[in-house]
Amino acid sequence: METIPLQKTYQFLAGAGEMGQLIRSRDWSKSRLGSIENWPQSLRTTLSILLHSKFPMFLFWGPDLISFYNDAYRPSLGVDGKHPDALGEKGETIWPEIWSDIKPLIDQVMAGGEASWSEDQLLPIYRNGKIEDVYWTFSYSPVHDESGHVGGVFVTCSETTGKVVNLRKIEESKDQLQFAIDAADLGTWDLDPATNRFTGNDRLKTWFGLSLLGEIDLTMAINALVEKDRQRVTEAIQTALQIESGGNYDIEFTIDQRPDQRERVVHAKGKAFFNETGKAYRFNGTLQDITDEVRAREEQQKLLTLVENSVDLMSILRLDGKNSYINKAGKELLGIEEEQEVSLIPISELHTPEQFEFVRTEIIPSVMEKGRWSGSFAARNIKTGETIPLYNNCLRIDDQSTGLPMAIGAVMRDLRPEMAVQKALEESKERFRLLADFMPQFVWASDPSGTLNYFNRAVYDYAGLSTEEVENNDWIKIVHPDDRLANVDAWLKSVETGVDFVFQHRFRRHDGVYRWQLSRAVPMKDSEGTIQWWIGTSTDIDDQKKMSDELERMVQQRTRELHNSNQELIKTNHELEQFAYIASHDLQEPLRKIQSFSELLQLSLNDEAVAGQYLEKISTSAQRMADLIKSVLNYSRLSNTADRFVETDLNQILENVESDFELLIEQKQATIRRSPLPVIEGIPMHLSQLFSNLIGNALKFSVKNPIVDISSQLLLPEEVAPLRVLNPDFTYVYIQFKDNGIGFEPEYSERVFTIFQRLNHRKSYSGTGIGLALCRKIVESHGGMIRAESELNKGATFHIYLPVKR
Structure with a gap:
């Protein structure tokens, strides 16, 4: 093996x-x-x-x-x-x-x-x-x-790991306790019964208005209370410190926060601990701010008083289908005894079978899904069996903390008084309709929302409307299209504000002719001021309106004529004042010289040479006086606008003026450059004088080799609009005369057009000082405008605006 x-x-x-x-x-x-x-x-x-x-x-x-x-x-x-x-x-x-x-x-x-x-x-x-x-x-x-x-x-x-986790749990427990205290917004306190001194967290000390440092004597805290609570709180503490009380302490009192000028209501809860001899050795607890809660209870009591004394039925239906509250008016309406417990009455008894089915299948599901339901329904008096029509406003009541439904609140108004009033009102309206149909004047009516629902027979006969057209709101077709928008706006404003409706507009007759009507409507209100309907009339004012419009047109035309005449008179008076002041000075000067030299001539008759000099000066002064008088006559003739306006070729006018100045142009070696000018309606002689004065000035106040540039362009009406002194309906020719002469300072751009005003000494430049004044007079008599623009030694530019057709 x-x-x-x-x-x-x-x-x-x-x-x-x-x-x-x-x-x-x-x-x-x-x-x-x-x-x-x-x-x-x-x-x-x-x-x-x-x-x-x-x-x-x-x-x-x-x-x-x-x-x-x-x-x-x-x-x-x-x-x-x-x-x-x-x-x-x-x-x-x-x-x-x-x-x-x-x-x-x-x-x-x-x-x-x-x-x-x-x-x-x-x-x-x-x-x-x-x-x-x-x-x-x-x-x-x-x-x-x-x-x-x-x-x-x-x-x-x-x-x-276990030790660390346990330590963390202990710390977390402490943190959670402190979080709970902070989250609950609690004050904490710990009293030593032997010394009568206590400690508290910062929140509690702040509420009592005490120092945040160290221990605090109990007497200081008691003194921070409102006076009516001090004895009661002291007794409650002494009771809690007796062992037979079980050491429990539970009381509400109010702190008088004088720096904030307000009171804080708190709920104090505590527990006393006793040694083997039955003597308290520790007493601690919490303090909760219930100010808002107390105020809410007060407000709730006010609301409950209001609800209990309301004339409308108010109720709270629990989610289990039982009523938890019905106010006094509701109990009386439904035949419920005041002391009877409503939660024991099935809601099916408060309605007919048909109405209860409607509540079960329509109202409650709608409230739960959409949050509210309002409309008409009926309840039943459990004593008499009477069916009572009501208007019901139902609202879902949700828990504020969870958002989940808690109950269904309802406010119901007894419709029987309103229905009685409405019936009487309808009967009154019917009598009104019968009467209105026999009136030749237009009569109409509407509901509170402004919807027209009645016209008397006169309206149908006048406009040829059918009943169907009126019912489809086609009545607006009889109002002139130009008046419809304003008509609707004015009517809606009256309906919104309840102010009487007054409006003038045109109604189309059945043959297509429009005639002016004065329409008025007033609101019909009930005893509480609520609008029930509107009643209105329309009166034919076409003849009066046309006569009034014609009179108004005539008055406006006459007013414009008077205004224009007045403005012309003001202008003429101003020119006369200007002329009188300046002419008196310029005409007196040569006259004074003639008188002075005549006296000297008498004294020197024996000396022929001296006498000859005086005669020459007298002759020069007399000639100047003649020139001034001639200029004044020329200026005054411009006020006569009897000369007929004809089509005038400005090119031809300018060529004739250039021909008149041919010799002077040659002597001065002047150059005149011009662009084509249009044909306008004007007075040829005056326009010739205008161009002659402008070119003459350019040559007179010239330097060596003078140059005159003449340009023009047409201005359409929309281009004329910014120039407010011109007629915005006319087309104008805008002409510029620009030279390279001695010019003048910009501040004199308006003064140069004043009669007899001269910016240069007579010995340097001849003239009467009336030429540019003549130019302005000519331009304005043609309905135009002229202005000057210049700088010293940099030439001058004259801007001329003349209407092409008057």
């Missing part, structure tokens, strides 16, 4: 438990360590200590950090984990998940022999089929080999 070889017995493995047996049974000849009999004594000794210890131990041996561990360490590896494969394997292979954490500690020991120690260190390991968070307290120590060098790292360790 075959002989099975016995395992070799090694003394250092004797009695070493499961791990000793595993080491003995393994074939180590193929490993880096070689056969066990060749292991160094230092390794054998260390393993003997490790394997026979009841404390968890681990060994990393040699350069490859081969792993060994004892039976005490074995439970820390769990099941379905690293055991038994970890035995004899490299540390890096066994512990990949924590190798980056423990390798530096191992290297520290292997390199210098310095031991290390860690407490409650988190090192997650793979065990029980998954990575678990495991806490360890361990020490890494060197193991020296026969040569005296560090041959391995001896690890003593214990798993402290």
Whole structure:
């Protein structure tokens, strides 16, 4: 028979438990360590200590950090984990998940022999089929080999996961308690009955207005209460400190928070603890702010009073189909005794069978699904059996904390009084209709929402509408299209505000003719001021309207004429004032010279030479005076617009003016450049004078080799609109006269058009100072506008706007 070889017995493995047996049974000849009999004594000794210890131990041996561990360490590896494969394997292979954490500690020991120690260190390991968070307290120590060098790292360790978890649970419990206190917004207190001093959290001290530091005397806290509660609270504390009371303390009181000028209502609950002699040695508890709750109770009481005294039926229906509350008015309406318990009355008794089915299949499902239901239904008086018509508003009541439905609330109005009023109203309307049909005036009516539902016979006869057309709201077709939108807007505004409707609009007669109507409507209200219907009339005002419009047109036309005449008069008066002031000065100057030189002439008759000089000066002054008078006459003639406007070719006018100035243009070596001009309606002589004055000024106030540029363009009505002084319905020609003369300063751009105004001395430039004033007069008499633009020594530009057709 075959002989099975016995395992070799090694003394250092004797009695070493499961791990000793595993080491003995393994074939180590193929490993880096070689056969066990060749292991160094230092390794054998260390393993003997490790394997026979009841404390968890681990060994990393040699350069490859081969792993060994004892039976005490074995439970820390769990099941379905690293055991038994970890035995004899490299540390890096066994512990990949924590190798980056423990390798530096191992290297520290292997390199210098310095031991290390860690407490409650988190090192997650793979065990029980998954990575678990495991806490360890361990020490890494060197193991020296026969040569005296560090041959391995001896690890003593214990798993402290349970301890850490328990400590965390304790801390979490404390945190949860504190969270619960904070979440509940509680104040906490602890009273020492022997010293009558107590401590409290910051919240409690803040409520009492006490210092946040140190202990506080009980008397200070009692004084913070409103006066009416102080004695009551003191007695409650003294009672709780007596052992026969059981140590219980439960009371509500009010804190007088004077800095905040408000009161805080709190609910205090506590417990006193007694020693073996029956004397209280500790008294503590909590304080809860119930101010909002107390205020809510007060408001709830007010609401309950309001509900109980309401004339409408109000009820609460539980989700099990039973009423939990019906107010006083509801009980009276339904024939329920005041002291009778409503939850004992099936709701089926409060309705007819048909109505109960409607409640069960329609109202309740609608409320539960949509949150509300409103409409008419009926209830039954359980005493008389009378069916009572009601208007019901149902609302689903949800739990604020969970959002789940709790009950159904209902407010029901007895419709019998309204139905009686409505019946009387309908009878009144019927009498009204009979009367209105005999009236020649248009009469119509509508419901409270503004929907027209009645027209008298006169409307049908006038418009030729059928009953079907009226019922389809086609009555709006008789209103003129231009009046419909405003008509509807005005009507809806009256319906919305309840203000009387007054509107003028045109109605189409059956033959297609539109006639003006004055429509009025007033709301008919009940005793409570609620609009029940509208009654309206429409009166033919076409003849009056046309006469009024004609009168209005005539008044407006006459007003415009008077306004234009007034503006012209104002303008003329202004020109006369301007003329009178300036002309009086300019005309007096040559007259004064004639008088002065005449007197001197008398005195020097004996001296012919001197007398001749005086005669020459008198002649010059007289000639200037004549020129001024001639200019004034020319200016005044422009006010006479009797000259007929004719089609005038501005090109021809400009050519004639250039011909008149031909000699002066040649003398001055001037250049006149122009673009084509249009044909307009105007007075040729005046336009010739306009161009003559402008070109004459350009040549007079010129420098060497003067240049005059004349350009033009047509402006359509939309381009004229920004120029507000022009007629936006006309087309204009815009002409520019631009020269390179001496110009003038910009601030004089308006002054140059004033009669007799001169910007230059007469000795330097001849003239009467009336030329540009004539230009403005001419342009304005043609319905146009002229303005000047210039800078000193940079020439001047005159902008002229003339209507092409008047």
